[in-house]
Amino acid sequence: MKKSLLFALTLLLLTVGMFSCQKDPAGDSPEPSTGPDRKALLTHWADSLVKPAYQRFNDKLVVLKAKTTAFTAAPAPATLEELRQAWQAAYVEWQKVELYEFGPAEQVSLRNHFNIYPADVTGINRNITSGSYDFELSTAIPQQGFPTLDYLLNGVATGDAAIAQRYASSANHRRYLTDVVAKMEQTFGTVYAQWNGSYRDTFINNAGTDASSSLSRVINAYSLYYERYLRAGKIGIPAGAMTGAPLPDKIEAYYQRGALPLQLATTAHAAVQQFFTGRTGQPSLKSYLDALGAKDSRTGQSLTSIISAQFGVSAQQLASLGPDLHATITARNADAVASYNEMQKAVRLIKVDMTSAMGITVTYVDNDGD
Missing domain, CATH: 1.20.1420.20 (M75 peptidase, HXXE motif)
Known part of the structure; x- marks a missing residue:
């Protein structure tokens, strides 16, 4: 009899405990957050800042490549000046995206390929003379990108006529200039494609x-x-x-x-x-x-x-x-x-x-x- 009463009492206490531990259905939803919305911030950065800025920069790179092709096909002061203007426009636009060295840009070391200065003039001239170079080597970092284009368009000779003549008479100069721009296009293209692909969602969801x-x-x-x-x-x-x-x-x-x-x-x-x-x-x-x-x-x-x-x-x-x-x-x-x-x-x-x-x-x- 005592055992039956003890069992009944234990069962009653367990039942009360179970009901007391149940939550009010109205309380199942978490309290609304009063802090900043990180996902909204990341979404705005991705869709309103990074991607549009990259698109504008890509547009400038397209023009830079076209003007490079035109100049190397017909080196002259006029085509040189057009190429310089395209280089300057792209260089200014680069300043608006260089701070985005995270995600795909960080993975490919975009800044190293685009804007490490001063340019290694000795290395650049050696590359041009030999016709052999690898832009992926760490030693090649200051031998490419905008600073190298600065030297190639403004520093290889004195005066526009002399610079144009240098390219007219040297296939290696024309090739190196073309390869520098092509490398920039290729490296940035990888970053740009990833942002327009799956990385955008990866970025936003990593909140x-x-x-x-x-x-x-x-x-x-x-x-x-x-x-x-x-x-x-x-x-x-x-x-x-x-x-x-x-x-x-x-x-x-x-x-x-x-x-x-x-x-x-x-x-x-x-x-x-x-x-x-x-x-x-x-x-x-x-x-x-x-x-x-x-x-x-x-x-x-x-x-x-x-x-x-x-x-x-x-x-x-x-x-x-x-x-x-x-x-x-x-x-x-x-x-x-x-x-x-x-x-x-x-x-x-x-x-x-x-x-x-x-x-x-x-x-x-x-x-x-x-």
């Missing part, structure tokens, strides 16, 4: 914050580009900000000079600034950080307000280096150093405060000694 996530890869690429390739590469190294001695021969588009080097730098800076700010009502780094309530670690003020303000100051200082960056570095280098210093102020904000607020780990190391 975590771990080191392999799309968000982490974008933020690391963005921070690295700003710190190493814009701040240091375009201004700091030529100005000698890290070494104490100006090196004007290290500027972008060294052989063309004139207004182009600064135009490349200001275009790149505007691309970084616009990627951060975005458009009103659209997802962006700024809106994401605002949704997180991100603060500056030193002042406690809105992080996005401080970053935006610093970008504005940097843009003004950079523009003041015109019209000829080479001449500015040579004659009034202190202004170039001042521009570098203004850009430097945003490094901590981006690399430390922004990544910390977003829960992103910085996965690259910069060793420029600053």
